[in-house]
Amino acid sequence: MRIDQLNVMLRARSEWEAMELGTALARRHARAIWLPLLYVGLPLFAAVNALAWWTDRFFLAWLLMWWLKPVADRIALYVISRGVFGDEPRPWQTLRAQRHWGWSGFWGYLGWRRFSPFRSLLLPVNLLEGSDAGHRSQRRRAILSSAFSHAALLTTVCLTFEVVIVVGLIACIFMFVPFDLLSDSWRAAWAMVTELMPPWAKLGVNVFFWFAATLISPFYAGAGFALYLNRRTEMEAWDVEIAFRRLRERLQLAAPLLVLALVLVWPMGLLHAQETPEETPQRAAQCAAPDSHGSDDEAYEEEDEDEEEPSVPADDPSNTADVIFGGPKPDTAGFRQAVQRAYEDPLITPTREVTTWQSKKDADKEEKEKDSKDRGDRRERKGPQLPAQIAEWLLWGLVGALVLVLLITSPWWIRWLRGSGARRTQKAAAVVEEAVSIPDVVPPDPAARARDLWQQGRPRAALALLYRASVDSMSERADVVLPPGATESQCLRASRRMPEEADRSLFARIVRVWQYAAYAGRLPEADEFDELATTLQQQFRWRA
Structure with missing residues (x-):
């Protein structure tokens, strides 16, 4: 199956979205679906009902039409499964394909699986995958594992729609009956149904059921096929595979440009690698040689300014005595003593204590200046809060006014709350009805x-x-x-x-x-x- 040729967007959908996608596919390929259904359904309906008229067993005709509904699902599934790949078959192609397409896995749905509520979801497994019987059983269980409830609900909803359509068509007949004769028509229709229903009425009911099944069956098959696609996408990550295939196609188109860029960049990299060993000794010599116009310390300071060395962590293996001094067991006691003497040198860590005298007046003056400066800073910070302060005062004033109004009007609303206030009641005018009766005796005029x-x-x-x-x-x-x-x-x-x-x-x-x-x-x-x-x-x- 070339999933990259699908003309529907495969993504992780919910079951409800998948069923809506299936109904949209049925509407898209409506002509290619319903024309073959009419070519097959009309002769079959005529033959079955003619036999029923001859034997006066119209119930068996309805039962046989209901039993053969998977044939209609099979036709719709064939059209939709080809249409999603952009290859919508013509009506005659669909009819010719039914002679040899998928019969090995279809007979069960005309037999023991006819009462299965999961037919719309499992029929694509038998007809589209083309695997043997044992493998089909495993595939059905895998496909049905997390979508069985939605498949059963889909069957129930479609059956309900068919019943509603039949009842609506029967009710449409009584819409053309005059209102004055409606009650008598209902009684006559009920008596006809319960006592002895004529053959033409039974044929009409069969026509209504066949019309409802032909109308709903493609939507049922399309929604089940979309549920099947959604389960395959979840199990086999079809959307991810399609994304990788499209990425591969884009990379194949850009491959010549990448090769050309690699050819142009590769010689420049080789030249840079050849120049690096020659420049390194020169750079080391320049760094090691002190400047003739300055001391060693100035040379090191200038070098530090030009290039800052990265800090080496303490647990770095290259920062150990074995690596620094070389040798399996170097003696570092002298090095540690030299380091200790260097830290004790007053030129390295100079420290001194300085004591000055200041009068108390000057100290108090500085403290006052500091306090005044702090108060000024607080006022500056408080300045932007002035609108908020004003708004707060206004709100408190509004609350106070509301409380005052409630206190002033309390004599009126307190009595109303207690239910003791005087209420004005208006007496309703008495309704005078005229008793109209048809006179028994008609006057001469x-x-x-x-x-x-x-x-x-x-x-x-x-x-x-x-x-x-x-x-x-x-x-x-x-x-x-x-x-x-x-x-x-x-x-x-x-x-x-x-x-x-x-x-x-x-x-x-x-x-x-x-x-x-x-x-x-x-x-x-x-x-x-x-x-x-x-x-x-x-x-x-x-x-x-």
């Missing part, structure tokens, strides 16, 4: 009576009267008998039997206006109410 109620400030009672009269007129024209306490939905369904479209539309309008007023508190305008009453009176031929 319902439109005129409804206008009177509207003028009296009882609009809901007026609308209830119009609705009740409309129900009676609808029952007569549709030739139906409504049960006691019939709901608005039942009345709407019964109104479909009226022969004229104008009657059906007008009845639906009065039902809608009544529902808005009764349940949502939305009353029509006065002109709209009057126009509705007039239209009902003319259409249903009420007495004026």
Whole structure:
């Protein structure tokens, strides 16, 4: 595997970042993944469901489609594993490669490993590494050692997404059902599912499950492949290997320049090495020969000024008597005595004691001057602290003012804290609700009576009267008998039997206006109410 040709950045990622990288790879190669899936999935779905329709066993068709989901994972894995190396296969290349690619390590995932929650992480081991069965087992254990929890969680999340998609597609069907018929549609759908589900409904459920699996499967395989890459990077340090390979390539490009620099520098080094032995004796002679115009001490002082000798540590092996004097056992007693006499020489370590007399006045004057100088230094140091001192005084003044305000206002807030203060309470206005009920007996002139109620400030009672009269007129024209306490939905369904479209539309309008007023508190305008009453009176031929 040429890991240096990967077009993704290999680095130490967390498992969550690796799974996000896998979903991004699936989106990048979407066309190359989903086209082969459709080429394979559509004929397979048609064949399986046709057999199920013939045998009337649609559950077995769904089970077989679920069992063959590793085939879709295999197609997505083939595309993504080639795409990360910059060699995205075409759909027909992917389909041709499925005839001979990786079948030796794949049959287990259509058999005893089908229920494994780690399929997305372990499938690349079987299909991409090409090792024998014993080695594959060891590799699976190594890859799974620290990522098994995330692989299982990935399987659970993808399964949850598939269920949510199926439920959402089923719920979308009921979004197109009118609100008035929604409850009856739910009851009919539930009865159809629990009692005897027709074949077309079973086929529709299988279509939803196949669509959800086809949509989620590439993301599942891509996230598992990215987890596999992340584990290989952690175990085999692929990112470090890629860095070294790139460093090697840069050094190979710079090798001619390095050789040229070495060729140019090497002769100069040889010349310098040849000149050094000749200059050393001359330098030693110059250092050893004293100046004719000065003493030996001046010559040594000048030499020390020109070149400072590095200090030699005490434990240096070259700083021993054996090295200095030579010989296996030199006698250093005389040397130590000479050194002791040299340190005792007054010219080497001169010491003397000087005593002077000073008057007390002068001493007191000097002490006062010293004290005044110290106080001046303290004032100078204290000068920059003056703004901070002023700020501190202001803060203390603010605290004092706050305490004073609290003391002055204490008669008010102390009573409030104790709960004994007088509180102003406002009596809430009583809510007056008008009990609206649909009249049992309709007057002979319902439109005129409804206008009177509207003028009296009882609009809901007026609308209830119009609705009740409309129900009676609808029952007569549709030739139906409504049960006691019939709901608005039942009345709407019964109104479909009226022969004229104008009657059906007008009845639906009065039902809608009544529902808005009764349940949502939305009353029509006065002109709209009057126009509705007039239209009902003319259409249903009420007495004026």
